[in-house]
Amino acid sequence: MLEIRELTRRFGENTAVDHVSFEVPPGLMTGFVGGNGAGKTTTMRMVMGVLGIDEGEVLWQGRPITRLDRRTFGYMPEERGLYPKQPILDQLVYVAQLKGMERTEARSAVQELLERFGLGERTKDHLEKLSLGNQQRVQIIASVLPKPAALILDEPFSGLDPLAVDSMVDLLREYTRDGVPVLFSSHQLDLVERLCDRLVVLSQGRRVAAGTVSELRDAGVPRFRLVLGGDAGWVRDLGGLDVLDLDGSSVLVEVAEDGAEQHLIAEATSRGAVHEFVRVRPALSEIYREATA
Known part of the structure; x- marks a missing residue:
């Protein structure tokens, strides 16, 4: 269980996230929605330790989250972090090794995921040579190496074609079946409605709604x-x-x-x-x- 309790972040006089609380239960997909500037990305960055927390706390398995806990999370940031001028296979293997995988194991896992996302024949291509949609596929692969304890994904479906969306959904479902909590943000409300077990809605830095789709519809x-x-x-x-x-x-x-x-x-x-x-x-x-x- 990932718990966000009263998270608050200020930038000068602007309160970007204002005492936001919600849970990301194990084995469920939680959709994180809100307009531009609502505070989704800032919240995710605080969860991952990329930004400091002014007030509140993040709990993992019922206790304050640690740096070691965060190292087991899969994270896909808003600003993609891979190197444009390196071959995709080499840098994905490197990312997996940074997360503790042995090189042989990492190479095998990366090859399998590249095949799954239709990039098996492009392993030597530099990232910048790929279309934006294929670059997004590579970013997704980087976020799930090695098998994560939790997934925090900022707009993972942006730029993906329908086939890639289906592949991504199948992959996420595999993780949730194994009990992995998944939090992802998206502006594609139809997709969120179709995929998510739970929803959290932010507006102007505050949580304005949370629950299952059925609960929100009946409320x-x-x-x-x-x-x-x-x-x-x-x-x-x-x-x-x-x-x-x-x-x-x-x-x-x-x-x-x-x-x-x-x-x-x-x-x-x-x-x-x-x-x-x-x-x-x-x-x-x-x-x-x-x-x-």
């Missing part, structure tokens, strides 16, 4: 869609409901008073045919907009 004001056999205009006259959209026989309402939806369905059935009555849960993009508004 807002309930909305229901009603489809009738006839005109639904009468719904406007019912109390305890806000009509968000009305189109002939179909109406979308938001519950302003507890139990108003029960009155709605009772009234609807007394008036005639009811073809649909279903709760409408918001997409992650809606949750994000509401949380950061």
Whole structure:
């Protein structure tokens, strides 16, 4: 378990991260979302010890994290850190050796991952000769060597094509199945919604929402869609409901008073045919907009 408790970081008079707390449970993918300047990268840097902490603490396995703990983490920073004029195989093997792998073991692991990401025939190419998407693949490989105790990834899917995204997702799932906690940031909300077990939303340096996708969807004001056999205009006259959209026989309402939806369905059935009555849960993009508004 990776725990972030009341983390705070200031740059002069600007508070970039303001008492942020959340957990990254073992074996789960936690998505870290927020607009530019929300504090995601600064938080990740504090977790990894790249930036100092003004207030708060980071816990690993229930105790304050140490430098040795961080050495077992896989980290993909916002600013990519590989050398553009070196062959990708040589520098990945070197990175793996820095993290404690023997050269033979490192070479084998790197070769396997390069093959997996479609770069098996480009091992001697300099990094700068690769496309931006392929450079991103190499950065991903560097972050998972050797097998990490936790993964902290800043925009790992940026610039990847769909096939590379699928390869990355499969790789991350392998780690989570082994109990590795994964924290990654992304602006691709559809991808976060599809992949993540948990979400943390930052806005202006503060945590404004956290939980599973289901928990966040259920936390807002309930909305229901009603489809009738006839005109639904009468719904406007019912109390305890806000009509968000009305189109002939179909109406979308938001519950302003507890139990108003029960009155709605009772009234609807007394008036005639009811073809649909279903709760409408918001997409992650809606949750994000509401949380950061």
